[in-house]
Amino acid sequence: MSDPQTLNAFSKAVLGLNGASTDGLVVHLGCQLAKQNSAELVAVHVIEVDWSHELSDEMSAENEAASAILDLAEGIAEHYRVKLSGDLLQAREVAAALVDEAVELQADAIIVGLPYRKRFGGDFEIGETIPYVFQNAPCQVIVAREPVAVANIAEPATGRRQELAMGAR
Amino acid sequence: MAMKPWLHGRKPGDRRVRVKRPHAQFFRYAGPGTLVARESASAPRTASGRFVARARQLLFGRPLSIHEEITERLSKVKALAIFSSDAISSSAYATEEILRVLVLAGAGALLLSLPIAAAIALLLAIVAISYRQEIHAYPSGGGDYAVARANLPAIFGLVVAAALLVDYTMTVAVSTSSAVEQVISAMPGLLDIRIEIGAVAILVIMLGNLRGLRESGNIFAVPTYLFAGMTLLIIVVGVFRIVVLGESQPPPTPLPGQPDPLQAVGFLLLIHAFASGSVALTGTEAIANGVPAFKPPESRNAATTLTVMAILLGVLFVGLTFVADSFGVVPVDEPKVRTVISQIAATIFGNDTITFYLYQGFTALILFLAANTSFNAFPRLAAILARDGYMPRQFSFRGDRLAFTSGIVILSIGAIALIVAFGGITTALIPLYSVGVFIAFSIGQTGMVRHWLAERSPGWRRRLTINGFGAVLTSIVFVVVLVAKAPSSLLVALIIPILIAMMLFINRQYRASAANLEVRDDAVIPPPRREERVIVPVPGITRAVVRAVNVGRSIAPDVRAVLISDEPEEAAELRERWERQLPDVPLVIVESPYRALVGPMLAYLDVLDRTWPEDKERPVTFVVIPEYVARRWWERLLYNQSANRLRRALIGRPRTVVVNVPYRRDDGEQPVQRAADGV
Numbered sequence: 001m002s003d004p005q006t007l008n009a010f011s012k013a014v015l016g017l018n019g020a021s022t023d024g025l026v027v028h029l030g031c032q033l034a035k036q037n038s039a040e041l042v043a044v045h046v047i048e049v050d051w052s053h054e055l056s057d058e059m060s061a062e063n064e065a066a067s068a069i070l071d072l073a074e075g076i077a078e079h080y081r082v083k084l085s086g087d088l089l090q091a092r093e094v095a096a097a098l099v100d101e102a103v104e105l106q107a108d109a110i111i112v113g114l115p116y117r118k119r120f121g122g123d124f125e126i127g128e129t130i131p132y133v134f135q136n137a138p139c140q141v142i143v144a145r146e147p148v149a150v151a152n153i154a155e156p157a158t159g160r161r162q163e164l165a166m167g168a169r
Numbered sequence: 170m171a172m173k174p175w176l177h178g179r180k181p182g183d184r185r186v187r188v189k190r191p192h193a194q195f196f197r198y199a200g201p202g203t204l205v206a207r208e209s210a211s212a213p214r215t216a217s218g219r220f221v222a223r224a225r226q227l228l229f230g231r232p233l234s235i236h237e238e239i240t241e242r243l244s245k246v247k248a249l250a251i252f253s254s255d256a257i258s259s260s261a262y263a264t265e266e267i268l269r270v271l272v273l274a275g276a277g278a279l280l281l282s283l284p285i286a287a288a289i290a291l292l293l294a295i296v297a298i299s300y301r302q303e304i305h306a307y308p309s310g311g312g313d314y315a316v317a318r319a320n321l322p323a324i325f326g327l328v329v330a331a332a333l334l335v336d337y338t339m340t341v342a343v344s345t346s347s348a349v350e351q352v353i354s355a356m357p358g359l360l361d362i363r364i365e366i367g368a369v370a371i372l373v374i375m376l377g378n379l380r381g382l383r384e385s386g387n388i389f390a391v392p393t394y395l396f397a398g399m400t401l402l403i404i405v406v407g408v409f410r411i412v413v414l415g416e417s418q419p420p421p422t423p424l425p426g427q428p429d430p431l432q433a434v435g436f437l438l439l440i441h442a443f444a445s446g447s448v449a450l451t452g453t454e455a456i457a458n459g460v461p462a463f464k465p466p467e468s469r470n471a472a473t474t475l476t477v478m479a480i481l482l483g484v485l486f487v488g489l490t491f492v493a494d495s496f497g498v499v500p501v502d503e504p505k506v507r508t509v510i511s512q513i514a515a516t517i518f519g520n521d522t523i524t525f526y527l528y529q530g531f532t533a534l535i536l537f538l539a540a541n542t543s544f545n546a547f548p549r550l551a552a553i554l555a556r557d558g559y560m561p562r563q564f565s566f567r568g569d570r571l572a573f574t575s576g577i578v579i580l581s582i583g584a585i586a587l588i589v590a591f592g593g594i595t596t597a598l599i600p601l602y603s604v605g606v607f608i609a610f611s612i613g614q615t616g617m618v619r620h621w622l623a624e625r626s627p628g629w630r631r632r633l634t635i636n637g638f639g640a641v642l643t644s645i646v647f648v649v650v651l652v653a654k655a656p657s658s659l660l661v662a663l664i665i666p667i668l669i670a671m672m673l674f675i676n677r678q679y680r681a682s683a684a685n686l687e688v689r690d691d692a693v694i695p696p697p698r699r700e701e702r703v704i705v706p707v708p709g710i711t712r713a714v715v716r717a718v719n720v721g722r723s724i725a726p727d728v729r730a731v732l733i734s735d736e737p738e739e740a741a742e743l744r745e746r747w748e749r750q751l752p753d754v755p756l757v758i759v760e761s762p763y764r765a766l767v768g769p770m771l772a773y774l775d776v777l778d779r780t781w782p783e784d785k786e787r788p789v790t791f792v793v794i795p796e797y798v799a800r801r802w803w804e805r806l807l808y809n810q811s812a813n814r815l816r817r818a819l820i821g822r823p824r825t826v827v828v829n830v831p832y833r834r835d836d837g838e839q840p841v842q843r844a845a846d847g848v
Contacts, residue, residue, distance in 0.1 A: 046185070055175065056186050067190050071197035075205065078234065086193060091185035100178035100185060136179075 010034075010109035010140065014102040015043045015084075016129070018094070019069045022113025025144045027073045030111045031080035033142075041084040043073040044101050046094040055090055063088065095132035108139045116146040208232065217802060225569065230380045232569035242464040245474050250390035251542075252459060253478040255340060255452030257397060258539035260485040261532050262347045263289070263449035264493055265500050265509035266599050270442040272499050276420045279494060281439065286490035289446045290483040292646065296450060297479035299614050299639030300457045301472045302632050306620055308468045312458035313613030314550065318557075320619040321612065324669070329609045330554055331668035333454075335661055336605035337547040340451060341540045341584035343602050345370050346595040347508075348536035354511035355529040363593040368585045370537060375581040378544040380570055392534040397481060399528050403517045404488030411495045420497035437653075444653035447646060448603045449486050453479070454610070455542060489513060500596075540584075548576025558679040559672040600657035605665065607647035614640035699824075700788040701725035702777075706770060706815060707732050707756070707795070710746055713832035717795035718754055720830045724791050730756045731773060735764045766811055767818045774825070792819055793828045800834060 015030045017023045030041050045066045049055050070086030077084030087105075091097035102110050110133055115125045124145070133141055175184050195210040211232065213222045226232075243251060267285050271278040307315055314333065318326040345367045352366065353359050359366060410416040456475045463470040492498075493509055496516050501507040511529055518524040548564070552573050555564035561575075568574035591597040617636035621629045651658050688694075703721035707714045707730045714730075721728040730747070734740040740758045747756045761769045774790060781787055794812045799805045812829075819827050 047188075055184060063188055063190075066188075067193070068198040070190075071193070071199070074197050075199060086190070088188040088190055089185045090188060091183075093183065096178055096180065096183040097185040100176070100183060103179060104176070 009037050010039050010107070011037065012040045012042065012105060012107045013109035013111055013142075014098065014105060014107040015041055015073065016098050016110060016112040016133070017043055017045045017069050017073060018113075018129075019045070019065065020113065020115055022115050022144060022146050023069060023073065024076070025146060026111050026113040027076045027084075029142070029144045031077050031082045031084070033111075034082045034084075035080055039082075041077060041082060042087050042101075042105055042107065043070050043077075043084055044087045044089065044098055045069050046089045046091050046097045048094050049090050049092060051092075055092065057090075059090065093132075095129040095136075098129070099133055099136045102137060102139060109142060110137050110139060111142045111144060114143050114145045116148055208234070228376070228380075229568075229570055233571050235571065243462050244464055245470050245477075247390055248456070248459075248463055248470070248474050249477055249481075250393040251462075252455040252474065253452070253481070254393045254535055255344070255455055255539040255542045256450075256478055256482050257393065257452075257485065258344060258347075258532075258535045259449045259451055260400070260482060260489060261351070261510050261536060262343075262508070262595055262599075263446050263486055264490045266445035266448060266596065267442045267490065268493065268498075268509060269500050269596055270438065270445050274438055278438065279420055279497075279499065281442070282490050282494050283487070285439065285442050285446055286487050288443060289449055290487050292447070292642065293450055293453065293479055293483055293486075295639055295642055296453055296610060297475055299610075299617070299636050300453065300475055302636055303457050303613065303617055304460055304471045304475065305468045306617065306624075307457075308460050310458055310460040310462075311553070312454050313609040313616070314553070316613045316616035316620065320616040320623070325612050325616070327559065327669045327672050328665065329612050330550060330559070331665045331672070332605035332608035332612075333550055334547060334605075334668060335664055336451065336602070336609070337543040337550070338580060338583040338587065339598065339602045339605065339661075340543040341371060341374075341580060342587035342591075343448075343595055343598050344536045344539040344543075345584065346588060346591075346593050346598055348533040348540070349593060350506055350508050350595055351511060351529050351533040351536065353506050354508045355526055357505040360506060364589055367588040367593045371540070371581050371584050371588070374537065374541050374544055375577055378541070378548075378577045379568065379572055379574060392531055392538055396531045396535040397485065399531060400485050400489065403513060403528075404485070404492060406517050407492035407495070407513070408488070411492070417495045418497040420499050440649055441653045444603075444646075444650040445599060447607070447650060448599060449482065450610075451603050451606050452539065452542070453482075454606065454613070455546065457613075458546065492517075544577060544580060547580045548573030551576040551579070554672065558676045560675060600654035601661050604647070604650055604654070604658050604661040607643055607650055608665070610643035611640055611647050614643060697789075699786055700727075701791060702727040702788050703729070703791045703793055704774065704777075705730045705754075705793045705795070706812075708811070709743060710750060711795070711797075713795040713797050713830070715751075716832050717793045717830040718751060720828065721791065721793040722754075724793070724828070728754050730754055731770065732756060732758045733761050733766050733769050734758055735761050767814050770815060771818060771822075774822070778824075787824055789824050789826060791826045791828055793830055796829050796831050798831045798833045 010033070013030055013034065015026050017026060027043065033039070034041050047059055047062045047066055049057065049059065053059070066088050067086075070088060074084050074086055087101060089097050089101060098110065098112075112130055112133060114130060117123050117125050130143060175186055177184055192204070195207055196204040197207065199205045213219050264282070264286065267282050268279065271282055271285075303312070303316060307319075309315070311318075312333075313329045314326055317329045346363075349359075349363050349367045349370065353363060453475075456471050456478065460467050460471045463474070489510065492513055496513070498509050498512045498516070500509050501512070510532060511525075514525050514528045514532075518528060551560050551564040554560040555562050563575045564573065566573075566575070587598060587601075614636045618633055618640060621633040621636065651662060701724060703725050705714070705717050705721050705728065707717075709732075718728065718730060730751075732740060732743060734743075737760060740760065744756055744758060747754075757773070759769050759773055774792075777790070778787060792815075794816060796812050797808045799808055816827055816829070819825055
C-alpha cells in the first residue's frame with residue numbers, strides 16, 4: 001500500500017478548469033496541497049473547438065471568458081502565495097489536451113473537479129473527461145468532489161465533505 | 170489573442186493550440202470590468218529606472234503586494250512583548266531619573282526614592298484601570314485619538330494627535346540614548362561617539378522599518394522576556410540579600426554630581442522627582458491603540474495583557490528602586506558613565522561577569538525595541554491624520570514594502586535631530602518626555618467621561634467615576650510635569666500648538682480644494698458647452714510639428730500655428746513653405762524683437778481671450794506642444810528646453826489645457842506610421 005504521507009505529494013500539478021462551480025474547489029485544493037509540497041501549479045483551461053471551426057480560429061468570446069477563469073485562479077493562488085501560471089488551450093477533445101499538456105509540462109499530478117448534480121435525486125456528473133484522464137494520465141490524478149447535498153447523504157457525514165479520489169499513477 | 174503553432178498529442182489526431190494572452194503579462198481579471206495589475210506592470214521600463222529599482226530592492230527588499238500583508242492576530246504572550254517593550258523598558262531609566270533629582274539634596278533625600286516610586290506605581294495602576302475601560306468601550310482601537318475624535322470637539326483630537334506625535338519622537342530619542350548609555354556603561358571607550366552610535370542605530374531601525382520589519386512576535390518576545398526575567402531575578406536576589414542577609418550599602422561619599430547643601434528636601438524637590446520618574450508611564454497607552462491586533466475576544470485579551478503589563482512594570486520599577494536605594498546606587502557620569510541599572514546589575518551579578526554583560530546587552534536591546542514600537546505607532550497615527558485631512562496625503566501612502574515611508578523618515582529625522590541637539594544624553598532629553606503622553610492620558614480619559622455620559626450603559630456611573638478620577642489625576646500630573654520640568658518642558662508645550670496650527674492649516678487647504686472639486690451626487694453631467702480652439706507653437710516644419718498639428722486637428726477644427734520669431738526673413742520663408750505644405754492650418758507669426766519666446770506667446774493667448782465676444786462663454790484653449798523625445802538621458806539636455814519653459818509658464822493659466830505631443834526618433838523609421846501621419 002502507498003504511504004499516505006506521499007499520496008498527495010507532487011512538485012508540479014495541472015489543474016483542469018472548465019468554468020464550472022468546481023473550479024474554486026480545484027484551485028483551493030491545489031493551492032493547499034502545493035503549499036504543503038512547495039509545488040508549482042499550472043491552471044489549464046481547454047476551449048473545445050467544434051468541427052465547424054478551424055482549431056486555430058480566434059474564439060474571441062470564449063477566450064475572454066476562459067482568460068478570466070485562469071486569472072481568477074491566479075488571484076486565489078496569490079492569496080495562498082503559491083506559484084500558479086495559466087495555460088489557455090484550444091482543442092477538439094478537452095480530456096486529451098489536458099493529459100497531453102500535463103505530459104508536456106512534466107506534471108506529476110492532475111487535479112480535476114467532479115460536479116454534483118442535484119436534479120433527479122442527485123448524482124455526480126462524471127462525464128467523459130475524468131474517465132479519460134484516469135485511464136491515460138501517466139501521473140497521479142486527484143479528483144475534488146463537489147459537496148453532496150445533505151439530504152442525499154445516505155449515512156451521517158462525519159468526515160470531510162470534500163473527498164479525494166486517487167487515480168492510477 | 171494570438172495563437173502559437175499546433176501542438177501534437179500522444180495519440181494520432183490529438184492536437185491542441187496554445188492561446189497567447191497578451192494582457193496576462195501585466196494584468197489579471199478580478200471580476201467584470203476589473204483588472205488587477207501584476208508586479209510586472211509596475212516594473213520600470215528604462216535602463217536607469219531598472220538600475221534604481223534594483224538598488225532599491227537591494228536596500229529595502231522586493232516590493233510586496235497588498236495581499237502579502239501580515240494580518241497575524243497576536244496571542245497575549247506575544248502581544249505583551251510587542252506592546253510592552255516601550256513601557257517595560259522605561260523601568261531601565263525611570264529610577265535613575267528620580268535619583269538624579271534627589272541626589273541634589275544629599276544622601277538623606279535618596280531615601281525618598283522608594284515612596285516616590287510607589288506613588289508613581291499607584292498612578293500607573295489608576296491609568297491602567299482607566300485604559301481597561303477604554304479598551305472595552307473602543308475595541309476597534311485608535312486609543313486616545315479615537316476617543317477624543319468620537320466624544321470631544323475636533324480640536325481635542327488634534328491636541329492628542331500632536332502630543333502623541335511628539336511623544337513618539339521623544340520615545341525614539343530617549344530609548345535610543347538610554348540604550349547607547351547601557352552600551353557605554355559596559356564599554357566606556359565608546360563615550361566619545363555616543364551621538365554617532367545613536368544616529369546610526371536610528372538609521373538602522375529606520376531601514377528595517379522601510380524594509381517592512383513587522384512587530385514579529387519572536388523578535389520582540391525574546392529580548393523583552395529576557396530583560397523582564399533577568400530584572401526580576403535581580404530584584405529577587407537583591408531583596409533576599411537585603412531582607413534575609415541584611416546587606417546594604419550607603420551611597421558613595423562624596424555624592425557624584427553637584428549636591429547643593431542649601432537644597433532643602435521640600436515639596437518642590439519631591440514634585441520634581443515625581444515628575445521625572447513619571448516617564449515610567451510612557452508606553453502604557455500602546456495596548457489601547459492596538460486592540461484589533463489581539464486574538465478574539467480582542468477586548469478581553471487586550472485588557473488582561475494591559476493588567477499584566479502594568480503589574481510587571483510596577484514590580485520592576487519599584488523593585489529596582491528598592492534595590493538601588495538599599496545598595497546606595499546613584500547615577501554616575503564622571504569619570505565614566507555608569508547608569509543606575511548597570512550598577513544594580515554589577516552589584517547583583519558582579520562587575521565584568523558574563524551575566525553582567527548579557528544583562529546590559531538585553532537592556533540595550535529592549536530599549537532599541539522600545540524605539541522600534543514608535544516606528545510602528547507614529548507612521549500609523551500620521552496615516553490616520555492624513556486620511557482625516559490633517560496631514561499631507563503622502564503620509565497615508567505605503568511604499569514598496571507596505572510601510573508608511575514618509576512617517577518613518579520624518580520620525581527618524583526628528584529623533585536624530587533631538588539626539589544631536591541634546592548630545593545623546595538621556596537625562597537632558599527626559600524633561601521633554603512624558604509631557605505629551607500625559608496630555609493624551611488626560612484628554613482620552615475626559616473623552617471617556619463624555620462617552621459614559623452619552624451611553625449610560627449598565628454600570629456607567631462606576632465607569633464614569635473611574636475615568637473621571639483618571640482624568641483629574643492625569644491632568645494634575647500633566648501640570649506638575651509641565652511646571653516641574655520647565656523650562657525644557659515648555660518647548661514641547663510650544664511645539665504642540667505649532668503642530669496643531671499646521672494640521673488645521675492643511676485641513677483648511679484640503680477642505681477648500683475638495684469643495685472646489687466636488688461633483689454633486691445628484692448631478693447629471695451634460696456634454697461640454699465651451700468652444701475649443703487649438704494653438705500649436707511651432708519652431709518650423711518638422712515631423713514633430715506635423716504630428717502636433719494633426720493631433721490639434723483631432724481636438725477641434727479651430728487650429729492655428731504660432732511662430733515666435735526674432736528673424737523676419739526666416740519667418741517669411743517659413744510662411745511660404747507652411748502655406749504650401751499645410752494650407753488648411755493658418756500660421757500666425759509673432760515677431761519678437763526682444764528675442765523673448767514665452768512672454769509673447771502668453772501675450773498672444775491673452776489677446777485671443779480679449780478679442781473673444783463678450784456675450785459668448787470663453788473657450789477652452791488647447792496649447793499643443795510638439796516634443797522631440799530623445800533616446801538617451803544626456804540627449805534630453807539638448808532638446809525641448811523652450812517647450813519646457815512654455816509648459817511651466819502655462820501651468821495654472823485659466824481655461825488652458827497643455828497637450829504634449831511626443832515624437833520619438835523610432836517613430837520616423839516606420840513608413841506606414843509616417844503615411845498615416847501624413848508625413
